[in-house]
Amino acid sequence: MTRKIQKDAERAVLDRILVALALTPDSEPEAGEAPDFIIQMRDQSIGVEMTFQRSEDIIDGIKRRAAESEWELLKAAAQTFWSQHNDLRAVNVGVMFKGRVPRRGDHRAFIEEVAAFVRQHLGQLRPEKQNFFPSASFPLMYRHLDRLVLRTAPYAEWYSNLSFGYLARPNESNISDIVAGKSKKRFRPTDELWLVIHGGTRMSEMTLELDGVEDFRPIVGLDRSKFDRIFVLTYLAAYEWSRTTDWRQLCGE
Numbered sequence: 001m002t003r004k005i006q007k008d009a010e011r012a013v014l015d016r017i018l019v020a021l022a023l024t025p026d027s028e029p030e031a032g033e034a035p036d037f038i039i040q041m042r043d044q045s046i047g048v049e050m051t052f053q054r055s056e057d058i059i060d061g062i063k064r065r066a067a068e069s070e071w072e073l074l075k076a077a078a079q080t081f082w083s084q085h086n087d088l089r090a091v092n093v094g095v096m097f098k099g100r101v102p103r104r105g106d107h108r109a110f111i112e113e114v115a116a117f118v119r120q121h122l123g124q125l126r127p128e129k130q131n132f133f134p135s136a137s138f139p140l141m142y143r144h145l146d147r148l149v150l151r152t153a154p155y156a157e158w159y160s161n162l163s164f165g166y167l168a169r170p171n172e173s174n175i176s177d178i179v180a181g182k183s184k185k186r187f188r189p190t191d192e193l194w195l196v197i198h199g200g201t202r203m204s205e206m207t208l209e210l211d212g213v214e215d216f217r218p219i220v221g222l223d224r225s226k227f228d229r230i231f232v233l234t235y236l237a238a239y240e241w242s243r244t245t246d247w248r249q250l251c252g253e
Contacts, residue, residue, distance in 0.1 A: 001084070001145065002114060004189060006150070007031055007036075008021065008216060009038055010037070010050045011031070011037075013050060013138055013196060013198045013233065014029060014037055014039075014196070015050055017194075017196060017231055018039075018232075019047075020183065023041065025039040025040055025041055026040040026041060026042070027039075027040050027197075029048075032188070034049070034185060034186065034187050034188060034196075035047035035049040035187050035188065035190070036049055036050045036191065037050075038188070038190060044191040044192060045190040045192075046190060046191065046192045046193075046194060046195045047187055047188065047190035047192070047194065048194045048196060049182060049185075049187065049193070049194070049195050049196070049227075050184060050196050050198065051178060051195070051196070051197055051198075052053055052197075052231045053175075053178075053198065053232070056127050068162055070100070070101045070103075070104065071101050071160055071162045073107065074101050074102065074107050074111075075159075075160070077107050077108070077111060077151070078093070078111050079156045079158060081111050081112075081115065081156065082156065082158070085115070087119065087122065088118060088119075088156075089156055090152050090153065090154065090156055091118050091122075091125060091136070091150060091151075091153075091156050091159045092150065092151045092152070092156045092157060092159075093114060093115070093118070093127070093148070093149070093150060093157075093159075094148065094149030094150070094158075094159050094160065094161075095148060095149075095158065095159075095160045095161075096145060096146045096147045096148070096149060096160065096161045097144055097145060097146065097160060097161060097162065098142075098145065098146045099142060099159075100144075101144065101162070102140055102144050103107050106140055106142050107138055110141070110144070112143065113122070113138045113139075113140050113141050114165075116138070117132070117134060117138055117141065117148065117229065118150065121150065123208045125151060126129040126152055127151055127152050127153065129149050129150070129151045130149070130150055130151065131148070131149055132147060132148045132149075134147075134148060135146050136249050139236060148212060168242060175197060175232065176239065176248045177192060178197055179195065179227065179230060182226075182227070183226045183227070185226075187226070191228055192229070193226065193227050193228055194227060194229045194230070194231065195227040195229075195230045195231070196230075196231045197222070197230070197231065197232045197233070198231075198232075198233040
């Protein structure tokens with residue numbers, strides 16, 4: 001993700017919070033670092049720090065987020081390879097990993113193994129999904145894959161089981177660790193400081209919708225943090241707790 005794309009995404013999250021609170025800044029929010037934005041409101045400056053929700057799930061010895069990053073690199077290389085070979089362009093590939101994806105130095109060899117396997121089975125492939133179980137004659141596939149899911153499709157792509165799975169509820173995730181970690185950071189001086197914990201497109205950056213009003217004070221430990229207000233954005237709503245109020249639902253979409 002480029003810096004501009006990241007800032008644009010963070011700005012969209014900030015706009016969502018402001019709409020939820022029915023607040024209109026006195027001027028355009030100032031983008032920067034530590035905090036990510038400073039807004040002026042009724043002669044007060046408010047710093048807004050953004051951070052992703054993150055899962056601490058471990059996949060084969062590494063954190064899910066790191067596994068997802070490695071998968072994204074492998075997928076990009078595979079899609080490029082597929083686009084360069086006419087006989088592969090109509091084959092949709094699902095790689096169901098046993099654990100972590102192959103190491104970066106093995107990406108090319110892994111993709112070539114999958115290509116060789118697909119070519120062996122081209123005559124069998126149909127629009128319906130079929131499961132294949134690689135043998136030891138394909139060592140990287142045999143080591144890393146539980147199975148390979150193949151089908152023909154006009155717009156073929158690679159996908160994996162790392163793109164779906166269990167979503168934690170916010171009070172089951174490591175919100176307190178996120179708050180504690182961010183509280184150690186040095187920020188530009190402002191009259192008030194907010195923290196926004198928001199989701200992303202990866203499984204490790206998502207949480208389930210909250211079910212009604214929940215009190216997160218024991219989890220967040222806000223009194224021990226630098227932040228005056230903390231927001232958690234889930235799929236459908238934004239939730240907030242400050243030093244003067246319990247958690248409450250701010251908005252629903």
